[in-house]
Amino acid sequence: MSHKAGFVNIIGNPNVGKSTLMNAFVGEKLSIITSKAQTTRHRILGIVNGEDFQMILSDTPGIIKPAYQLQESMMDFVKSAFEDADVLIYMVEIGEKELKDESFFHKIINSEIPVLLLLNKIDKSNQEQLEEQVQLWQEKVPNAEIFPVSALQGFNVPQVFNRIVELLPDSPPFYPKDTLTDKPERFFVNEIVREKILLHYKKEIPYSVEIDTEEFFEEEEIIRMRSIIMVERETQKGIIIGHKGAALKRVGVEARKDLEKFFGKQVHLELYVKVNKNWRSDSKQLRRFGYSGDKK
Ligand SMILES: Nc1nc2c(ncn2[C@@H]2O[C@H](COP(=O)(O)OP(=O)(O)OP(=O)(O)O)[C@@H](O)[C@H]2O)c(=O)[nH]1
Ligand SMILES: [Mg+2]
Numbered sequence: 511m512s513h514k515a516g517f518v519n520i521i522g523n524p525n526v527g528k529s530t531l532m533n534a535f536v537g538e539k540l541s542i543i544t545s546k547a548q549t550t551r552h553r554i555l556g557i558v559n560g561e562d563f564q565m566i567l568s569d570t571p572g573i574i575k576p577a578y579q580l581q582e583s584m585m586d587f588v589k590s591a592f593e594d595a596d597v598l599i600y601m602v603e604i605g606e607k608e609l610k611d612e613s614f615f616h617k618i619i620n621s622e623i624p625v626l627l628l629l630n631k632i633d634k635s636n637q638e639q640l641e642e643q644v645q646l647w648q649e650k651v652p653n654a655e656i657f658p659v660s661a662l663q664g665f666n667v668p669q670v671f672n673r674i675v676e677l678l679p680d681s682p683p684f685y686p687k688d689t690l691t692d693k694p695e696r697f698f699v700n701e702i703v704r705e706k707i708l709l710h711y712k713k714e715i716p717y718s719v720e721i722d723t724e725e726f727f728e729e730e731e732i733i734r735m736r737s738i739i740m741v742e743r744e745t746q747k748g749i750i751i752g753h754k755g756a757a758l759k760r761v762g763v764e765a766r767k768d769l770e771k772f773f774g775k776q777v778h779l780e781l782y783v784k785v786n787k788n789w790r791s792d793s794k795q796l797r798r799f800g801y802s803g804d805k806k
Contacts, residue, residue: 514678515564516596524572526603531661532569542705553587555692564683580790583801627654696723740786
């Protein structure tokens with residue numbers, strides 16, 4: 511029996527719904543989702559295994575013009591997604607005009623590999639607007655096949671999935687057929703905690719935070735985890751902890767509930783807050799947290 515396998519890399523502006531789409535395909539909450547831009551900071555693989563195919567999706571950070579070194583490393587993940595893609599998914603949302611970095615747009619319109627342009631969030635538009643947008647994007651990206659979708663509501667998602675399977679090259683699987691992702695358990699602990707930070711703190715706070723899970727110890731009945739919430743400055747530490755520790759407690763309670771769902775087991779989560787001065791601009795620190803840390 512012939513077998514298909516390949517890399518399907520999802521790129522686009524921040525907040526357009528890339529992670530929502532990957533999770534919908536995989537059927538698991540692998541990537542965190544919030545209404546804030548730059549929720550995703552890494553390249554995260556989500557693998558869908560069929561009897562005769564393996565679809566390796568990769569979720570990437572939203573495209574931006576980097577302002578500090580962490581963001582440069584985030585854009586390195588986007589660049590790497592162009593290098594190994596067998597199918598490129600360019601996601602835009604209704605009403606969007608252009609990609610936040612033109613050089614990536616040129617790569618898309620000159621792509622030699624198939625491009626599927628997903629016009630997302632159509633649940634927020636009407637027929638007239640939709641038709642106008644489809645036409646606009648067809649002119650802008652003539653090499654793309656366009657699919658209006660709602661990643662959130664699942665509209666047209668199975669159709670896109672089937673089209674991707676058709677486009678996958680003949681190949682044996684790249685990963686064992688029971689693999690779901692390339693990331694270790696601790697990564698998901700970091701991400702779930704960071705999601706709660708994105709949800710509950712304002713302004714620059716979520717962008718100044720990195721999580722480092724120091725302990726992940728699985729016992730028969732329970733998984734014990736200890737994570738450090740790293741901030742850039744002393745003042746941010748106080749904000750994270752909140753009055754009498756209430757803010758931090760809420761993060762802990764909500765994260766634990768999600769972790770229990772994710773791992774299907776009881777979880778004990780300890781959270782600490784530490785100042786790690788300017789970690790976002792420190793190559794060594796960035797590498798420790800899984801970013802390239804390359805200076806441009
Ligand atoms: N109405 C509507 N909202 C959506 C849809 N898809 C995603 N969203 C919402 O859009 C917001 C961003 O979704 P994400 O999946 O985190 O977007 P992203 O492109 O991964 O964002 P970054 O990781 O920040 O680049 C969330 O609030 C989602 O619930 C959709 O089809 N319709
Ligand atoms: Mg995302």
